[in-house]
Amino acid sequence: MTDETTIVPLLEPREGIPPVIEDEADLARVVRAFAEGTGPVAVDAERASGYRYSGRAYLVQLRRAGAGSALIDPTHCPDLSDLDAVLADAEIVLHAASQDLPCLAELNFHPRELFDTELAGRLLGYERVGLGMMVENVLGLRLEKGHSAADWSTRPLPEDWLRYAALDVEVLVELRDVLHRELDASGKLPWAQEEFAAVLAHRSPAPRSDPWRRTSGIHKVRSLRGLAVVRELWTLRDRLARESDLAPGRVLPDAAIVTAALEQPRTTKALTEIPPFTGRSARRHLRDWLAAIGRARALPESQLPQPSAPGDGPPPANRWMDRDPVAARRLAAARAVVAALADEHHMPTENLVQPDAVRRLTWEPPAVIDDETVAARLRELGAREWQIGLTAHPMAKALVRLETKGEV
Numbered sequence: 051m052t053d054e055t056t057i058v059p060l061l062e063p064r065e066g067i068p069p070v071i072e073d074e075a076d077l078a079r080v081v082r083a084f085a086e087g088t089g090p091v092a093v094d095a096e097r098a099s100g101y102r103y104s105g106r107a108y109l110v111q112l113r114r115a116g117a118g119s120a121l122i123d124p125t126h127c128p129d130l131s132d133l134d135a136v137l138a139d140a141e142i143v144l145h146a147a148s149q150d151l152p153c154l155a156e157l158n159f160h161p162r163e164l165f166d167t168e169l170a171g172r173l174l175g176y177e178r179v180g181l182g183m184m185v186e187n188v189l190g191l192r193l194e195k196g197h198s199a200a201d202w203s204t205r206p207l208p209e210d211w212l213r214y215a216a217l218d219v220e221v222l223v224e225l226r227d228v229l230h231r232e233l234d235a236s237g238k239l240p241w242a243q244e245e246f247a248a249v250l251a252h253r254s255p256a257p258r259s260d261p262w263r264r265t266s267g268i269h270k271v272r273s274l275r276g277l278a279v280v281r282e283l284w285t286l287r288d289r290l291a292r293e294s295d296l297a298p299g300r301v302l303p304d305a306a307i308v309t310a311a312l313e314q315p316r317t318t319k320a321l322t323e324i325p326p327f328t329g330r331s332a333r334r335h336l337r338d339w340l341a342a343i344g345r346a347r348a349l350p351e352s353q354l355p356q357p358s359a360p361g362d363g364p365p366p367a368n369r370w371m372d373r374d375p376v377a378a379r380r381l382a383a384a385r386a387v388v389a390a391l392a393d394e395h396h397m398p399t400e401n402l403v404q405p406d407a408v409r410r411l412t413w414e415p416p417a418v419i420d421d422e423t424v425a426a427r428l429r430e431l432g433a434r435e436w437q438i439g440l441t442a443h444p445m446a447k448a449l450v451r452l453e454t455k456g457e458v
Contacts, residue, residue, distance in 0.1 A: 060191045063216040067209065068119050070109075072126040077133075080112075080120045085136035087117030090165065092143045092222035095150040096202040096215060103291045103298065107153040108202035113219040114140075121215060124157055125205075131158040141165055143226045145181045147249050164246040167222065170229040173238050173245065175396030185221060188228050193217055238395075241436040245401075248434055261288075263358070266304040271311045274354040278346035279311040281355055286342045290335060302332045302339070314343060363406065364413035380412035383448040391440055403441050407431035411445070419449045 071077050084091065091114045095107040106124070112133075113119040122130070142161035144150055146168040151161070171179035178184075182193045197214040204211075233239040258264070262284035271277055284307060291298040306326035315321040318336055322328050327339065364370075370378035385399075388408060392399040399405070410431055416423035425442035433441075 057186055057190055057192050060185075060193055060217055060220065062213065063119060063220055065118050067212050067216055068121050070207065070212065071120060071122045074127065077122065077127045077130075080117075080122065081132045081136055083117040084112065084114050084120070084133065087114035089115045090141040090143045090223050090226060091137055092219040092226075093150070093154070093159075093161075094144070094215070094218045094222070095153050096200075097153060098201050098203040100199065100297050101201040101300070102203055103295045105153055106156060107150075109207065109215055110154070110157065110159075111215050111219045113222065115223070119216050119219060121212060129158055130154075134159045138162060143167065143222050145184070145222065147246075148252065151249070152254065161250060164250050165226050165230070166246055166249060167225050167229055169245055169249070169401075170226075170233060170242055172401045173242050173397050174229065174232050174236065181218065181222075185225055188225055189221055191221060241434075244434045244436050248432075260355070265307055267308040270308055274351075274356070275347065275349075276311040276314070277355045277357070278349050278353075279314060279343055280307055282342040282346040283307045283310060283339065286335075286338055290338075296331070300331060302326060302329075306332065310339070310343060314347060315340070316343075364409050367409065370413075374413075377413050379452060380415065380449055381409065383452055384408050384412050384445050387444045387448050388441060391444065395440070403428070403433055403437045404431070407433050408445075412449075415449060419446055419453065421446045424449070 069076075071080055091112060094111045096109040096111075097105055098108055099105070108123075108125065110122040110124055110130070111119065112122070124130075139162070141163045143165045144161075145166070147161075147164055147166040154160070167181070167184060168179045171184050176184065176187065178187070182195055185191050185193050194214050194217055197211045200211060202211075207215075230239070233242050260281075262281045265280055265284055268277075268280055271280055283302070287298050287302045287307070290296075291301045294301070303326045306324055309324050310321070310327075313320070313324065315324070318340060321336060321340055321343075322333075326332060327336065332339070364377075365373055367378075367381060370381060385408065388399050388402055392402040395402065407428055411424065411427050416427055421443045424446040425438050428438050428442060429435075
């Protein structure tokens with residue numbers, strides 16, 4: 051841990067704020083410079099989450115030894131395939147890579163080798179793994195804060211935002227170098243490499259069949275007719291948000307959908323008595339909202355949504371004791387093993403082995419429980435080999451012990 055009195059503010063990029071790349075000729079010069087650079091490449095991307103419907107990147111930042119830093123505007127340069135080609139053999143350094151990889155892929159930028167500084171920090175047991183805290187604790191530098199949640203679709207981008215963006219990649223490779231040494235010294239480097247490969251190989255799950263069920267506060271809606279109102283309003287809001295490229299919550303907050311489902315207003319006056327429907331964006335579509343509520347109210351009973359969609363996994367863990375006390379005891383035993391191992395290896399339990407894998411293993415265990423069957427089941431559930439090597443034997447031993455005691 052770095053002493054507070056020794057922390058140095060990082061206020062300006064070393065070479066100043068680089069110009070924003072907005073045309074193909076300037077992008078070609080960046081491609082040549084990064085092709086001639088050496089070593090890992092620090093990369094970051096800024097989105098407009100909370101402002102825009104899409105998850106696209108509105109700024110991409112890069113830095114490499116010998117090339118300096120670059121800020122690329124993807125609204126003007128939406129194809130980074132040439133940059134991707136010249137960096138095909140380079141290690142790409144990202145912080146919380148899973149957040150940025152999808153929007154980079156939309157720009158045809160696909161890292162083949164990854165170092166994720168956030169994930170490295172988790173495996174090393176750092177308690178706070180945000181980029182700012184990692185840079186502070188590991189390098190003794192303090193990054194400028196304040197613009198991570200900004201609307202990066204704003205044009206032109208303010209100078210202080212560009213300074214912030216350039217500083218985000220300024221020392222990312224230096225952070226990577228220290229973490230790499232710590233991983234190597236602790237014997238965790240092979241684990242980290244497996245994790246980085248898994249991040250690159252990950253594919254987004256198929257879209258949910260009923261995404262409207264994730265409306266915040268939907269648990270307050272107890273009637274099937276009310277759930278139909280949620281579904282209709284959510285579907286309409288999603289279409290309007292997509293068409294206008296606005297974050298859905300800026301079109302209509304979840305709280306408004308839930309309140310409308312509970313009250314089911316029949317007139318425009320009654321609808322506007324729900325405060326969020328008087329907002330500028332929502333008010334433009336009052337007739338549409340009211341029509342959606344009307345459609346839900348007119349549905350025959352047979353077309354109303356059921357209280358919950360069938361899942362493909364075990365129920366929430368807090369219901370296990372009522373549903374299957376034997377499985378609940380298996381889960382408790384497995385969790386105790388994972389917690390002890392995570393403590394021993396100084397990392398969060400969720401990084402030692404995925405919680406969903408533990409739940410699925412203990413809800414439907416192999417017919418015969420031993421090291422091999424538990425390892426095989428964990429592998430099916432996506433656990434990495436290093437995780438299996440640490441957890442399969444002790445979890446199998448704990449589950450067998452329950453059987454021996456007659457508790458399962």
